[in-house]
Amino acid sequence: MGKTVKKQRPINLDLQTIRFPVTAIASILHRITGVIMFVAVGILLWILGLSLSSADGFSQAAAMMDSFIVKFIIWGILTALAYHAVGGIRHMLMDFGYLDETFAMGKMTANVTFVITVVLSILAGVLLW
Numbered sequence: 001m002g003k004t005v006k007k008q009r010p011i012n013l014d015l016q017t018i019r020f021p022v023t024a025i026a027s028i029l030h031r032i033t034g035v036i037m038f039v040a041v042g043i044l045l046w047i048l049g050l051s052l053s054s055a056d057g058f059s060q061a062a063a064m065m066d067s068f069i070v071k072f073i074i075w076g077i078l079t080a081l082a083y084h085a086v087g088g089i090r091h092m093l094m095d096f097g098y099l100d101e102t103f104a105m106g107k108m109t110a111n112v113t114f115v116i117t118v119v120l121s122i123l124a125g126v127l128l129w
């Protein structure tokens with residue numbers, strides 16, 4: 001039986017020296033923020049349900065929204081939503097062929113996505129506090 005692969009293939013299992021390109025980081029973050037939002041939908045629906053349950057429930061929900069930790073969680077959710085939405089629009093622009101599918105364009109638009117997310121995240125913080 002003939003050999004199908006070379007014995008001396010380049011291998012790097014040292015995680016300390018592996019450097020991800022910015023496009024890979026953008027892609028991983030898109031998945032992570034998608035999962036964060038999946039969990040966030042449950043949290044937000046629960047708060048909405050509480051606020052609509054009764055006048056007392058509304059006061060409880062309003063009081064909860066005043067605490068720093070809840071505001072911080074909501075800020076995290078809004079930041080994840082901002083990244084996922086901007087990254088999602090980037091994906092769709094690529095899928096519809098409006099952006100060249102080159103590494104250079106991928107890197108540039110990934111960086112643009114990060115910058116827009118930082119701006120939206122700061123705006124979300126200003127709105128919440």
Ligand code: HEM
Pocket residue numbers: 030031033034035037038041084085086087088089091092
């Ligand atoms: C509650 C709202 C949302 C949830 C829970 C959610 C969740 C997810 C998850 C889990 C993925 C799979 C990621 C992966 O496998 O790598 C995904 C992919 C995607 N999402 Fe969302 N998403 C939401 C809203 C949005 C919005 C608002 C947009 C656009 C503005 C968007 C655009 C996309 C796109 C384009 C993909 C596919 C990306 C790819 O091809 O790799 N999503 N979403």
